[in-house]
Amino acid sequence: MYWGAGFASSRSFVVDLGRNQSLAVGLCGSDEHHSFYGYIVAFPLQDYGGIMSGFASDSWWRKTLYLTGGALLAAAAYLLHELLSIRKEQQMDSKDAIILHQFSRPKNGVPSLSPFCLKMETYLRMVDLPYQNYFDGSFSHRGTMPWIEYNHEQVSGMEFIIDFLEEKLGVTLNKNLTREEKALAHAITTMVEEHLYWTIAYCQWIDNIEETQCMLDMSGPLSDLLKWLFSHLTSGIVRREMYSQGIGRFSREEVYALMEKDMRALATLLGDKKYIMGPKLSSVDATVFSHLAQAMWTLPGTRPEQLIKGELINLAMYCERIRRKFWPEWFVDLDDFAFEDQSDSSCDSPAPVLDFGLFSRTDTLEESEASSPSNSTKHSPLTDHSMHSLFDSDIEVDGSDVEQKDKGQPA
Template identity: 75%
Template sequence: MVMMNVFLHFRSCSRDYGGIMSVLGSDSWWKKTLYITGGALLAAAAYLLHELLAIRKEQELDSKDAIILHQFSRPKNGVPSLSPFCLKIETYLRMVDLPYQNYFDGKLSPQGKMPWIEYNHEQVSGSEFIVDFLEEKLGVNLNKNLTPQERAVSRAVTKMVEEHLYWTIAYCQWVDNLEETQKLLAMSGPLSDTLKWLLSHLNGSMVRREMYGHGIGRFSKEEVYALMEKDMRTLATLLGDKKYFMGSKMSTLDATVFGHLAQAMWTLPGTRPEQLIKGELINLAMFCERMRRRFWPEWFVEVEDLYYDGDSESSGGGSPTGLLDFGLFSRTDTLDDSDASSHSAGHTHTHSPDSDHSLFDSDVGTGSDNDIQLKEELMPDLEV
């Protein structure tokens, strides 16, 4: 009798245990748990972001005859943006010499895009549509001297960069080097560390999901980097020894490529893309430095950051001689007279009578006077 009771008790416990395990193993139970957890994280991130934006001083925007550029906040390391498309559009505005006002509100466009602009109370998002809009409304056009064949090549390369290379760089930033990228986010306040962790990991998850939908995210890490290297080598071959991608004159393609390659050049230290651009594909580094010097004079870069040295601990820092050996600076690569005159006339930081901001309204940190003087002493008459 006792044995029978023990047996029945064991069967009862087994049924209860099996029932519990069947519930735990249920797909619907796990899905509900994941949905609830994910929803809680999203709600917490949305609340923290709302609180961060709420404490910012409200600004009244008037886009009448003024370009308002909405984009992400500046990162900590002095690079204007961690977004290739934000950097592309702001560089483009400087290339065509159009005054604009930055607005770092973090608010996406109605289409969920960043960057986006307002002009005369019209809103435009998507970098390609922004360029088309400015060409139509303000008559600027960097591609006016290109032949129909060159325009076709420019568009094909643009699509390779924005629809293919972009995802490999995003993978390197937000998946493979997420912790390092997280450190670059500029946020303040008592919850800044928590907010940076949440936003960076949410963005990393979105990049993974969107890469999978694109198709490129279905490959291994090694395969993604192999695709990235092919794209970068293609760009290096196309550029060759030219000043800009379509020849001696600038085009919209230069703003596009610069926005993407600048991420590899200055935001991903020690990674495969940085090793490529500052080492074997040095002409791409020359191009990035040429663009930075011409259109971002307030963006200060240390000399040793312009080339890659795998043995950084024993290198003892960079030197102008080493850079010249790499061919990074060239006297034959200076601006021609017409470019130089238009550059000096169009890119002086003119101040409006009622504003202390320059036409570019940029808040990128500049080097100190001593740093600038040292840079001039190291490179007295070299222009890129």
């Protein structure tokens, strides 16, 4: 019996990356197995002769159309296989180990183009829990990313993952918050993840898709084509989901107006505090940082970057504060803190970076500045003309120590 295989989707796109399923596919002549994602439908060709007779009766242009369509389908199948089957299946034991499933790293140095993946990994660093990254591209059973495994138990959904870790491992960032502060933190998290997220995603995958496409890390002779395919598939999914959510029904100017209101609200809530809820970290900081980081480091020349590096500079300092403390291997160029038009930049021009490898994950800015007093008088992009560092507001000084110093100084 003859049979055929093809891609199918209940929606208006070739493949729905939001609801992928995994299927082990063995390559001919190889014992290795690879993950293949997408909907695959096998159907018997019972009336093979009838189909062929249809070909004979059709005009030449219809035959050409059939053959071209088949060739395009085969090409799409191959490209999607190369795109989504790039990770070798591995057996990972999650016994007493946190395995974090997330998207692959982009090539511009940012840990993730997904704010939710960046949030989860940043949270694990904030609570100082060891974990293993698994960039296999497989979604959870609920079709979400990221998700974790711990002792062979799978957990998905950001809030559920955090609750799970608090219950199983007894870690929390919110123990110092009052009931009112916890309620406020929950409201901020909801605003960021259910509202600001969509406007940033619009800027990333619709309005700024060429630059985002350049940041994707794919290798091989068809890497440019694969990046184009993946970015435009994602763009289509974002458009559809934004429309369903409601924000996608507004014009470009209205979407950016909503984004600006959210960012200004965050800047007002932060004020001159070290973190969103005060001098101590809380889980809301992982949320806010991971979304603002997209505006800081993945959207060159856009309105979000102009805002965060210009008028709302306290948000930029907040992001840099967290990046330095919990992402010492994440290199950035501090000269980029001032917004500049980068419309002439191309994918092939690498951005210069500064090496902050000397910062350990547990270092704070206060410790770094205290250990290098000789550097306090140097001008830098983060020092104003009064010789005060823009990070001075982070320094926690005991009031009694200040009084003793003042008393010891001659009049």
